[in-house]
Amino acid sequence: MSDITFTIDGREVSATPGMTVLEAARAAGITIPTLCHHEKLEPYGGCRLCIVELEARGSTRLVVSCVYPVEKNLVVKTRSEKVDRIRKMILQLLLAHAPDAFDLQDLARQYGADRDRFEKEPSFCVHCGLCVRYCNEVKKKNAIGFVDRGIRKEISFIPQIAAKECWSCKECFPLCPTEALQAAYVLAKALAFPGDGAKG
Amino acid sequence: MGSGGMIVMDEDTCMPDVARYFLDFLTDESCGKCVPCREGMRQMLKLLTNITQGKGKEGDIELLEELAETAQEAALCALGKSSPNPFLSTLKYFRDEYEAHVKEKRCPALSCKELIAYYIDPAKCNACTTCGKKCPTGAIIGGKNLIHMIDQEKCTKCGTCFEVCPPKFRAVTKISGVPVPPPLPEEARTIVRESKQK
Ligand code: SF4
Ligand code: SF4
Ligand code: SF4
Ligand code: SF4
Ligand code: FES
Numbered sequence: 537m538s539d540i541t542f543t544i545d546g547r548e549v550s551a552t553p554g555m556t557v558l559e560a561a562r563a564a565g566i567t568i569p570t571l572c573h574h575e576k577l578e579p580y581g582g583c584r585l586c587i588v589e590l591e592a593r594g595s596t597r598l599v600v601s602c603v604y605p606v607e608k609n610l611v612v613k614t615r616s617e618k619v620d621r622i623r624k625m626i627l628q629l630l631l632a633h634a635p636d637a638f639d640l641q642d643l644a645r646q647y648g649a650d651r652d653r654f655e656k657e658p659s660f661c662v663h664c665g666l667c668v669r670y671c672n673e674v675k676k677k678n679a680i681g682f683v684d685r686g687i688r689k690e691i692s693f694i695p696q697i698a699a700k701e702c703w704s705c706k707e708c709f710p711l712c713p714t715e716a717l718q719a720a721y722v723l724a725k726a727l728a729f730p731g732d733g734a735k736g
Numbered sequence: 737m738g739s740g741g742m743i744v745m746d747e748d749t750c751m752p753d754v755a756r757y758f759l760d761f762l763t764d765e766s767c768g769k770c771v772p773c774r775e776g777m778r779q780m781l782k783l784l785t786n787i788t789q790g791k792g793k794e795g796d797i798e799l800l801e802e803l804a805e806t807a808q809e810a811a812l813c814a815l816g817k818s819s820p821n822p823f824l825s826t827l828k829y830f831r832d833e834y835e836a837h838v839k840e841k842r843c844p845a846l847s848c849k850e851l852i853a854y855y856i857d858p859a860k861c862n863a864c865t866t867c868g869k870k871c872p873t874g875a876i877i878g879g880k881n882l883i884h885m886i887d888q889e890k891c892t893k894c895g896t897c898f899e900v901c902p903p904k905f906r907a908v909t910k911i912s913g914v915p916v917p918p919p920l921p922e923e924a925r926t927i928v929r930e931s932k933q934k
Contacts, residue, residue: 582769584810598809618809622772625806629775653799654779663774682768687778689768 542610557601557612558586568601568614569623569643571630571713572664577673579603580665585626585643589613598622620647628653630662634714637662661691661716667708677701680708680720691716693724750847751826751833756784758822765815773816776807780823789850792838797827842913849893852912856897858883858920860907863927867897867908883925888916 539550544557544566551560556579561568571583581603588601591611598619601612613619627649630640635651640662644651663682668691671680679697682689693702702721709717745754759781768774780803783796804820811817827834836842843851856867856876861883868876868884875891878884884907886897901908 580769581812583771584812585771587810600810600812621802622806622810625802626771626775626810629771629779629806632775632779655782657778663768663771665769684768685764686766686768687763687774687781689774 540606540608542606542608542612544612545614551606553606555606557588557599557604557606557610560606561601561612561614566614569646570602571639571662572666573602574666574670574711577666577669580669582663582665583626583630585623587619587622589616589619623647624649633657633662634660634716637714639713659690659716660714660719662714663689663691664713666711666713667691667717670708670711675701675705675707677705679705691720693720695724695727698724748845748847750788750843750845751830752784752837753788753845753848755822755826756781756788759784759819762815762819762822766819767813767815770810770812770816772807772810773812773819776803776811776816777819779803780807780820784823787834787837788843788848790837790841790848792841794838796838797831797834801827836913840913844912846910846912848912852893852910853888853916854886854891854893854895854897855909855911855916856884856886856901857907857909858885858924860905861927862905862907864902864905866900866902870896870900872896881927881929883920883927885919885925 540553541548541550543549544561544564547564547566549560549564551563558568558570558573568586568588570586572580573586579602581600584600586601587598589596589612590599591613624647627640627644627647631644631649631651632654634640635656643649667680668682671677677697678694679701680691680693683692684690712718759777763777763781766773766777780800783800786792787796800823804824807820808817811819833844836844837848837851841851846852863878863881863883865878865880868878872894873890873892875887876884876897877887898908898910
């Protein structure tokens with residue numbers, strides 16, 4: 537397959553067709569912040585942190601690099617005043633849920649995001665979907681899912697499946713950028729499969 | 737407003753409250769997948785609710801504008817991108833209304849319950865006693881030939897007195913952003929009727 541060449545931050549990079557802008561940037565050693573992205577999982581496009589600016593015919597537009605496919609002659613900027621401003625706001629929105637998440641704190645310092653910009657929200661979950669997608673795409677168990685929609689959307693273990701699968705797996709746990717998954721698991725275990733309590 | 741709906745508006749319609757109403761509706765429509773829409777709306781709705789309840793703070797309007805930009809520019813789908821429209825379109829033409837709510841704790845449309853008080857204009861009250869009989873909380877202090885007054889502590893702002901005061905008197909008013917005038921002194925409260933003087 538012939539390579540596609542384009543520029544990121546003024547540097548010429550090459551990629552193979554079908555790659556995303558994020559993959560091409562990483563291959564070239566260029567950093568773009570991400571939260572919901574994971575190499576093993578399908579692109580999701582939920583957190584919008586990986587947003588970048590595209591220049592085409594004199595105008596610019598914003599796209600999320602983890603889902604945007606590379607194209608010949610693209611002109612990508614990974615930072616701009618607008619990109620930084622939006623990333624800062626997204627971080628502040630996430631920090632309302634997970635003020636102590638390490639990855640978020642690092643990025644907050646970099647983008648000048650204030651962890652107290654918004655009142656703290658009761659749930660730690662930032663809805664990155666990593667746990668849900670990992671269980672679905674890699675483990676193929678669907679032991680955890682999202683329930684409800686909009687601002688009421690939350691993660692939830694499916695008790696019948698989780699009671700059988702999770703104790704011996706726990707593979708999605710380290711993916712969670714916050715303490716939400718652990719908390720949800722402890723809660724689900726106590727409520728739905730108390731028999732496991734003695735074991736752990 | 738970007739949601740295909742139509743509502744009738746007049747000078748009694750409070751624009752920040754209209755924006756809050758539409759946004760509240762949209763929070764159920766959002767799928768909740770992306771941050772600018774789900775979290776942005778969560779915060780915008782909180783800010784607008786606070787503003788309409790007189791709890792708006794300096795800088796809230798600007799913060800709403802920043803959240804609106806984030807949603808417009810970074811949300812995943814058309815619903816999220818247009819979710820700030822009710823706020824942005826009302827702000828564009830009625831910024832002064834937003835500022836009145838935040839800075840003066842005043843609702844110019846006299847519609848936000850937390851920002852208004854019901855007050856009986858002593859010059860207009862004819863002591864017909866209608867409002868006193870209808871007030872569900874017994875907040876109206878009155879009696880025959882006495883100018884009626886509202887006990888603000890007891891008043892739940894249900895608006896009944898405002899509705900029932902006969903159009904020929906129109907003595908019950910709504911006020912906002914100003915303190916309720918003090919009650920009339922006892923001796924000034926009796927209405928002397930000319931017909932009875934003869
Ligand atoms: S621990 Fe449970 S939810 Fe997580 S991947 Fe394993 S089976 Fe799925
Ligand atoms: S529980 Fe953790 S991994 Fe799962 S969606 Fe929430 S923040 Fe992401
Ligand atoms: S607004 Fe309702 S509660 Fe208040 S004085 Fe009038 S009738 Fe009574
Ligand atoms: S209904 Fe109006 S005019 Fe009659 S007593 Fe009440 S306030 Fe006065
Ligand atoms: S990493 Fe691209 S949207 Fe989350």
